[in-house]
């Protein structure tokens with residue numbers, strides 16, 4: 001594994017499994033907030049030196065990454081495409097870490113590697129170089145690189161389109177669900193895939209499928225995860241980012257193969273429903289150009305299955321040494337989902 005140590009790129013810096021072979025995800029390190037952000041249920045809006053000015057911030061993401069997907073999807077569903085610019089890195093990650101390319105350039109600093117964005121922010125930076133990154137173009141620094149915080153701050157600091165994904169009356173429950181699904185599901189697939197022992201792997205798979213079974217039951221009764229299930233929230237954004245990748249990569253590459261998502265009637269209907277959620281009206285580009293002016297027209301444009309499969313199968317040479325990209329499964333996120341028989345639905349403002 002590779003990371004920056006005192007601003008120097010190192011390829012031998014740390015082990016990501018502990019003595020029991022359990023995958024150990026490192027804490028992220030830039031943890032500032034935009035002014036006016038609400039970080040958690042019951043908290044007052046933050047007062048900070050990063051005002052939520054339109055055009056001032058940029059998101060560096062990878063379309064393959066589920067954590068980056070939370071940020072991109074929040075930006076999309078809240079109609080913040082004109083307020084926050086976005087660009088991509090190459091999906092494949094090798095020894096040099098996340099790279100820019102001719103197809104996916106760095107529109108701000110013109111760098112070759114994402115790690116240079118980190119050392120621009122802090123020349124002595126020690127830590128992993130991860131996406132997403134929320135960059136302040138004015139102060140030329142990283143505001144935050146933790147997706148669970150970025151999705152909350154984008155939703156609450158900007159006005160957006162009024163279709164809040166973190167409404168005050170549901171915040172407590174959204175926080176609980178986002179926390180509850182992190183270990184067994186969002187990070188659970190990585191715990192299975194990167195396990196260093198059979199026992200650690202089986203433990204992760206047990207936790208994962210117990211949790212999926214639980215949410216399969218919940219989604220039999222309600223359209224979305226939080227509250228009475230009538231409103232799409234950040235809890236759904238967090239869940240969707242894992243479910244949409246599951247059958248193409250986690251099932252095979254990470255050996256989460258007890259069952260596929262398309263074999264669960266409710267989780268599969270839910271995944272298709274979220275995939276088909278419309279966003280703000282379409283602009284000039286398809287969201288994959290890496291351009292600063294990129295606009296996207298719905299949730300589908302935040303999902304790039306080519307980037308997803310190339311990233312996972314190619315980047316993890318330790319678990320897929322021949323880097324062959326699996327071709328299946330043959331599933332269709334656009335087929336009918338019948339979830340509209342349940343009360344609730346996407347915010348009306350998304351259809352205007």
Ligand SMILES: N[C@@H](CCC(=O)N[C@@H](CS)C(=O)NCC(=O)O)C(=O)O
Pocket residue numbers: 002027028064065066067068128129130131132145146147148
């Ligand atoms: N806790 C972070 C995790 C982000 C993360 O681990 N991103 C992965 C991509 S899926 C990454 O950039 N990994 C690079 C590395 O670990 O070196 C968040 O939620 O934002």
